[in-house]
Amino acid sequence: MSRPSLEVADIFRGHGPAWRRANAGHVSLGQLKVMSAIESCRTAALGGHVALCEECAYSQISYNSCRNRHCPKCQGAAAKEWLAAREADLLPVPYYHVVFTLPAAVADIAYHNKAVVYDLLFKTSAETLSTIAADPKHLGARVGITSVLHTWGSAMTHHPHVHMIVPGGGISLDGERWVTCRPGFFLPVRVLSRLSLSRLFRRLFLEKLLAAHEAGRLQFFGAHAALADPQAFAGHLAPLRQAKWVVYAKRPFGGPQAVLAYLSRYTHRVAIANSRLIACDRNGVTFRWKDYRAEGRDRRKVMTLATVELEHDMGSALRRARSVNCATGRVWVQQPKQKSRVRSAIQTREDFSDVLDGPP
Ligand SMILES: [Zn+2]
Ligand SMILES: [Zn+2]
Incomplete structure (x- = not known):
């Protein structure tokens, strides 16, 4: 070069x-x-x-x-090097670009609890995708995932979200064969799978966030100080149980290489x-x-x-x-x-x- x-x-x-x-x-x-x-x-x-x-x-x-x-x-x-290693991992199958985003009310909590909440975001997004993929009603396979955490959105605001690169298939649960996903499995047009992803992500994340609060692992300052109280915290999370959590999935235009190149720069x-x-x-x-x-x-x-x-x-x-x-x-x-x-x-x-x- x-x-x-x-x-x-x-x-x-x-x-x-x-x-x-x-x-x-x-x-x-x-x-x-x-x-x-x-x-x-x-x-x-x-x-x-x-x-x-x-x-x-x-x-x-x-x-x-x-x-x-x-x-x-x-x-x-x-x-x-990172890009070359990830590209070497790519399989000759279609890939999906999936993004899990935290709602603003959770992003506010994350701002003072970055280690705990970012870790939860990584873990629950991966668990959500693996669980849905392993479900025989959906794919019935174990999928591989590359995740990258981003913490800022395009409007200069704290906006934690995880980008994932996921292959359109996985290893069968008995480890014997490759299972190809139906065309459009991860895509928004498949309302069922998108809702499942979004709802499961919401449930898993809120469960674990509540557990972190109970374990005394969260800190609150300023306008959020009152949330240290368990009841106040549960009340704060209540509307989020009904809200729509944003998960989107697309076939990337330039293939998985384009997404990886973008993520490697970040x-x-x-x-x-x-x-x-x-x-x-x-x-x-x-x-x-x-x-x-x-x-x-x-x-x-x-x-x-x-x-x-x-x-x-x-x-x-x-x-x-x-x-x-x-x-x-x-x-x-x-x-x-x-x-x-x-x-x-x-x-x-x-x-x-x-x-x-x-x-x-
Ligand atoms: Zn140097
Ligand atoms: Zn991003």
């Missing part, structure tokens, strides 16, 4: 020392480690090896990579990718960003910031990137701080319009 002409590492190497001096005392050890990793990634500082052809004596030096979770170079490679996203950098000169650093408040083509914008300003914000963005990476199943433990110009530019968010059509 061709190397981008400008990398975050170049900017850190060029302007990092001055920035660290200017911000001495305000930079955490974690931030310093990330900067150091990115600056030395794939340079002689980390060592390497020489590949030598014995026939023609052509040699090539490969330096080691830092493998830091915030390094654009390493995460670009990690995303490719799961391995870093604060700012090298591919977004345009220039670093006396005016500062110029990069591309998407303004999610704008529509269509107006979203794509270019911004130039003085290096000190940019790096200051990139420092805080690195902390946020760590907490955002819950798409891999890791838990978000940190709230985003005050929005800054760069923060809104590098906000980690989903954009369905790139690859997929969104939920109906």
